[in-house]
Amino acid sequence: MKVTIKDIANKAGISPASVSRILTNRGRFNADTAVRVRAIATAMGYLKNQSAADLAQKQSHVVGVLVPTEHTNFADEIIKGMQAKAHELNYELLVTFIESDEVRQLQTVQSLLSRQVLAIFMLAIDPSDALLEMLTRSDVQLISISNQLNTKIPSISSDNYAMMHQVVDFLYQKGHRDIALIGSSEPDPIVARLRRQGFIEALAKHNLPYHPEFIWGDKNNYETGLAAIKHFKTPLPFTAAIGSADIISVGLLNGAKDAGIVVPTDFSIISVDGTELTQLTRPPLNTVQQNFHLMGSLAITALVEQTLAPSAVLFTETKLIAGGTVEKIIAS
Amino acid sequence: MKVTIKDIANKAGISPASVSRILTNRGRFNADTAVRVRAIATAMGYLKNQSAADLAQKQSHVVGVLVPTEHTNFADEIIKGMQAKAHELNYELLVTFIESDEVRQLQTVQSLLSRQVLAIFMLAIDPSDALLEMLTRSDVQLISISNQLNTKIPSISSDNYAMMHQVVDFLYQKGHRDIALIGSSEPDPIVARLRRQGFIEALAKHNLPYHPEFIWGDKNNYETGLAAIKHFKTPLPFTAAIGSADIISVGLLNGAKDAGIVVPTDFSIISVDGTELTQLTRPPLNTVQQNFHLMGSLAITALVEQTLAPSAVLFTETKLIAGGTVEKIIAS
DNA sequence: ATAATTTGCGTAAACGTTTACGCATTAAAT
DNA sequence: ATTTAATGCGTAAACGTTTACGCAAATTAT
Incomplete structure (x- = not known):
C-alpha cells in the first residue's frame, strides 16, 4: 500500500x-x-508522487531527450552532463532513442509530449520537416545540442567553424599542405556546412590550395572512413585527413592499415569529437575534443534559468588532444 | 493553451x-x-496527459532503467531492445545513469520511485545493500538484465556458465591448451563467479591444466586489459586469453601490440560481449556475442505479461563470431 | 404490445498533490 | 490594554483523467 x-x-x-x-x-x-x-x-x-504534484502545479519536472540511434558515443557524455545538472535541480530525464523511420519518430515524440515534458533536447538531430512541425506546434521548449538548426530553436554546440580553423592551423603547422575532410560533404545539415566553410576558409587563410574533391563522404559512420581510403586509393593524394567524427577516423585508420598505408608516417589523421574511442586505437588518434559534458549541463541550466533566447547559439570550448596519428612532415 | x-x-x-x-x-x-x-x-x-491518466488509473506506464555510468557499450543495445518493445506496448522508458557514489545512487533511485515507475530494470548492476534494501522495500517489480543476482530478483542474461564452455571449447579445438581469463577474478559478483566456474569446469572437461593465476583482473575496463599484458610479461605464459568484456579485449589487444606481441600469431584473444567495438580493432576480435537486444525486449514482454517468476532466470542465446584474433595452433 | 435486454451517455467521485483564502490564535507594537 | 501584524493551519477547489453507477432511449425478444 x-x-x-x-x-x-x-x-x-x-x-x-x-x-x-x-x-x-x-x-x-x-x-x-x-x-x-x-x-x-x-x-x-x-x-x-511526483506526477500528481506536477499535475497539481501545472508544471513538469521532466525533460525529454531525443537521441539518434546511430553514433551514440558522444550522446552518452552529453546525457551524463545533463543528468548531473538535472538531478541536482530535481529534474528528470526521459531519454528516448529515435529511429530513422519517420512514422515511428512521430509516435515517439508524441508519447514524449503526452508525458508533459518541460522541454525537449535534441542531440545531434536533424529533424525532418514533419517532426519539426510537430515539435514547434506543441509549446515545449526546444534546445538543439551538438547541432545548429536554421530555425528558431536555440542550440548549444561547439563552434564548428572555428574548430575547423583550429584543426587546419594545427595540421598546417605540422607541415601538411594537402588536407582532406572526410564526412561532411552533405550540403544539407548545418554542421556539415559550417565545417566545410571553416575548412575552406582556413585553407585560404594559409594560402593552401582547395580541392573540392577532398571533401568527401556524407554519413558519420565507420564505413565512410573505410570507404574514403578505398575511394582515394594509394598513394593518397593528401597527407592528412580530418575525420568529422571519431568513428569515421577509426574507419580511416583501419582502412589505411588495410591498404598498407602507415599512419602517421605516410598519412596523418585527426579526429573531431574526442570521445574515449580515440584512445582505443593504435596509435591513439589526435583529436579536437568537444566538451560534451558541458553541453549537457549547460542545456539544463539554460532551460531552468531561461537564459537562452530563441535562435541563440551557445558555444562550448574545443581543445586539441595529442595522439599518435599526426606526424610533422617537411612541407613540400 | x-x-x-x-x-x-x-x-x-x-x-x-x-x-x-x-x-x-x-x-x-x-x-x-x-x-x-x-x-x-x-x-x-x-x-x-498520460500522467493524469496514470494517476486516475492508479497504474503506471513508465519503467525505470538503471544504467551504470561505465561501460555503456552494450547497455545501448539493451535499451534499444527495450524501447522497441516498450513503445509498441505504449510504455515509456525512464533511463537513468547511476553513478558509483552511493548517496547519489539512492537519490537517483528515490526520484525514479517518486515517478511511480511500474518496474525498474537494472542493467548489469550489482546493487549495494542499501540500494537493494530500498528497491525491495518499495513494491516495484525488479528485473536484472545481463546480470544475475542472488536475491529474489528475476534476471535475464546469457548463460554465463555455458558461454564459457562455448569459448573454451572453441579455443581447445583451435589447439589452445593454456588459456587465461581476464576480468572476472572478483569473487563477489555472480556473473564473475559463474564465468570462473564455467571456465574452470570447461578446462577440466578437456583435461587441461588449471592455473588459478590465469584468472586475473577484476574491473571490466580498458585498463584491466592493458595491465594484464604488463602483469604477465613477455613471453606470455598462455597462448590465448578470454577478455570478459569487449573493452578488456581491446585493452589486451593494444597491450599486446605495445609489448611487441603479435596477435594472433603469438597470442590469441577472444572477447565476451560482441558489441560493434569488436569490429573496430585490427584485426577484428573473435567474440562470443550476447543478444543484448533480445534481452531488452524480453524484459518488457516479461514485465507486461508477468511471465517471470521471482528469482527466475531467463537465458538468451550466445553465439561465436569469427574474427582475426584467434589462430589455430599446434597443440603442444 | 409488453417485457427484457442492450446501447449511449451523463453524473460524480476518485487518483495524490498543491494552493488561494480565511479564520483563529499568538506575538509585537502602540 | 488595545490595535496591528504575524503565524499556523484547515477548507475546499483545482489539475486532467478514468470509471462505477444509473437512467433514458433504442433495440430485441416474447
Missing part, C-alpha cells in the same frame, strides 16, 4: 495541506510540527 | 466521460460519435 500525504496527515493529526506545505517547504508552518511530520514521513517510507 | 478532454467534450457537445471512453476505446459509445470526437481531437491537436 502506497503511503500518501493523507496517511501522514492522519498520523500527525493535521491536514494534508499542512503536510504538503511542510514537505515542499512552501508557505507557513510551525517548525516543530515540521520536524515531527518529516520524521513520520520517513518512518512511513513516504515517497511523493 | 493545452487542450484537454473537457475542451473536446464542449466542442462535441458531450461529456468528458464519453470522450474518455472513446479515446481509450473502453466502455460503450456510439461508433458515429466516436469518429466525430476523434476528428475533433486531432483537429484541436489534443494530446493526452
Whole structure:
C-alpha cells in the first residue's frame, strides 16, 4: 500500500495541506510540527508522487531527450552532463532513442509530449520537416545540442567553424599542405556546412590550395572512413585527413592499415569529437575534443534559468588532444 | 493553451466521460460519435496527459532503467531492445545513469520511485545493500538484465556458465591448451563467479591444466586489459586469453601490440560481449556475442505479461563470431 | 404490445498533490 | 490594554483523467 500525504496527515493529526506545505517547504508552518511530520514521513517510507504534484502545479519536472540511434558515443557524455545538472535541480530525464523511420519518430515524440515534458533536447538531430512541425506546434521548449538548426530553436554546440580553423592551423603547422575532410560533404545539415566553410576558409587563410574533391563522404559512420581510403586509393593524394567524427577516423585508420598505408608516417589523421574511442586505437588518434559534458549541463541550466533566447547559439570550448596519428612532415 | 478532454467534450457537445471512453476505446459509445470526437481531437491537436491518466488509473506506464555510468557499450543495445518493445506496448522508458557514489545512487533511485515507475530494470548492476534494501522495500517489480543476482530478483542474461564452455571449447579445438581469463577474478559478483566456474569446469572437461593465476583482473575496463599484458610479461605464459568484456579485449589487444606481441600469431584473444567495438580493432576480435537486444525486449514482454517468476532466470542465446584474433595452433 | 435486454451517455467521485483564502490564535507594537 | 501584524493551519477547489453507477432511449425478444 502506497503511503500518501493523507496517511501522514492522519498520523500527525493535521491536514494534508499542512503536510504538503511542510514537505515542499512552501508557505507557513510551525517548525516543530515540521520536524515531527518529516520524521513520520520517513518512518512511513513516504515517497511523493511526483506526477500528481506536477499535475497539481501545472508544471513538469521532466525533460525529454531525443537521441539518434546511430553514433551514440558522444550522446552518452552529453546525457551524463545533463543528468548531473538535472538531478541536482530535481529534474528528470526521459531519454528516448529515435529511429530513422519517420512514422515511428512521430509516435515517439508524441508519447514524449503526452508525458508533459518541460522541454525537449535534441542531440545531434536533424529533424525532418514533419517532426519539426510537430515539435514547434506543441509549446515545449526546444534546445538543439551538438547541432545548429536554421530555425528558431536555440542550440548549444561547439563552434564548428572555428574548430575547423583550429584543426587546419594545427595540421598546417605540422607541415601538411594537402588536407582532406572526410564526412561532411552533405550540403544539407548545418554542421556539415559550417565545417566545410571553416575548412575552406582556413585553407585560404594559409594560402593552401582547395580541392573540392577532398571533401568527401556524407554519413558519420565507420564505413565512410573505410570507404574514403578505398575511394582515394594509394598513394593518397593528401597527407592528412580530418575525420568529422571519431568513428569515421577509426574507419580511416583501419582502412589505411588495410591498404598498407602507415599512419602517421605516410598519412596523418585527426579526429573531431574526442570521445574515449580515440584512445582505443593504435596509435591513439589526435583529436579536437568537444566538451560534451558541458553541453549537457549547460542545456539544463539554460532551460531552468531561461537564459537562452530563441535562435541563440551557445558555444562550448574545443581543445586539441595529442595522439599518435599526426606526424610533422617537411612541407613540400 | 493545452487542450484537454473537457475542451473536446464542449466542442462535441458531450461529456468528458464519453470522450474518455472513446479515446481509450473502453466502455460503450456510439461508433458515429466516436469518429466525430476523434476528428475533433486531432483537429484541436489534443494530446493526452498520460500522467493524469496514470494517476486516475492508479497504474503506471513508465519503467525505470538503471544504467551504470561505465561501460555503456552494450547497455545501448539493451535499451534499444527495450524501447522497441516498450513503445509498441505504449510504455515509456525512464533511463537513468547511476553513478558509483552511493548517496547519489539512492537519490537517483528515490526520484525514479517518486515517478511511480511500474518496474525498474537494472542493467548489469550489482546493487549495494542499501540500494537493494530500498528497491525491495518499495513494491516495484525488479528485473536484472545481463546480470544475475542472488536475491529474489528475476534476471535475464546469457548463460554465463555455458558461454564459457562455448569459448573454451572453441579455443581447445583451435589447439589452445593454456588459456587465461581476464576480468572476472572478483569473487563477489555472480556473473564473475559463474564465468570462473564455467571456465574452470570447461578446462577440466578437456583435461587441461588449471592455473588459478590465469584468472586475473577484476574491473571490466580498458585498463584491466592493458595491465594484464604488463602483469604477465613477455613471453606470455598462455597462448590465448578470454577478455570478459569487449573493452578488456581491446585493452589486451593494444597491450599486446605495445609489448611487441603479435596477435594472433603469438597470442590469441577472444572477447565476451560482441558489441560493434569488436569490429573496430585490427584485426577484428573473435567474440562470443550476447543478444543484448533480445534481452531488452524480453524484459518488457516479461514485465507486461508477468511471465517471470521471482528469482527466475531467463537465458538468451550466445553465439561465436569469427574474427582475426584467434589462430589455430599446434597443440603442444 | 409488453417485457427484457442492450446501447449511449451523463453524473460524480476518485487518483495524490498543491494552493488561494480565511479564520483563529499568538506575538509585537502602540 | 488595545490595535496591528504575524503565524499556523484547515477548507475546499483545482489539475486532467478514468470509471462505477444509473437512467433514458433504442433495440430485441416474447
